[in-house]
Amino acid sequence: MAAMAFQRARTDEQRAQRRRQILEAAAGMLSEMPVAQLSLNELSRRVGLAKANVLRYFESREAVLLVLLDAEVKDWIAELERTGAPGEGTSRERGDRLADLLASSMAARPVLSDLLSAQAAVLEHNISAEVAVGHKLAARESVEALVRLVARHLPELGVEGSVALVETTLLMAMTAWPCSRPSEAVQAAYASDPQLAGMRIDFTDLVRRTAAVTASGLIARQEAAVRTRPTA
Incomplete structure (x- = not known):
């Protein structure tokens, strides 16, 4: 160029x-x-x-990348809001659809997933407190938007449950992305032995499964708490 x-x-x-x-x-x-x-x-x-x-x-390479991360997250949320209208069905069915939407949309945005995976360990270093404040304010706004989106799909989660689902899904995505992008040496190891190949991580599947199981578990715990709540 x-x-x-x-x-x-x-x-x-x-x-x-x-x-x-x-x-x-x-x-x-x-x-x-x-x-x-x-x-x-x-x-x-x-x-x-x-x-x-x-x-x-x-002020640094990291400051540039944090701005790009914040913009990527906003674009991703805007896409989710356009294409991810809540559907009907049981909480399990709606939770599975939401999990698939989150996982597949992140997999389709490799730049977003790569930036997220580098956020804590790389991008939030070598920056000033002023840049950190701006980034965290943008991140909080994005998380709040994601929580609202989750609550529309699964209102039975409530705010606390929606926050937990968003946090768990994002943290899994941040961890799974680099693990699903092995080095050439590790790829060669997988190719050399079918037993090792089974260790390869599929990003979309892992994030989808984590989000779906988390949603089901949170709803089950809330339902159990309601059943065991003492009556007046």
């Missing part, structure tokens, strides 16, 4: 445009490579700026 021609930004509008161009270049890189391979040096080359000048707009 040819480097962009940049002139010094002198106004707020120009600076905002520079930030957008840096983010667009980084997003393009993530369509070609995993988060771990995206370097500030290569990003600087693609936008036609010295690394020191890129750092005038974003």
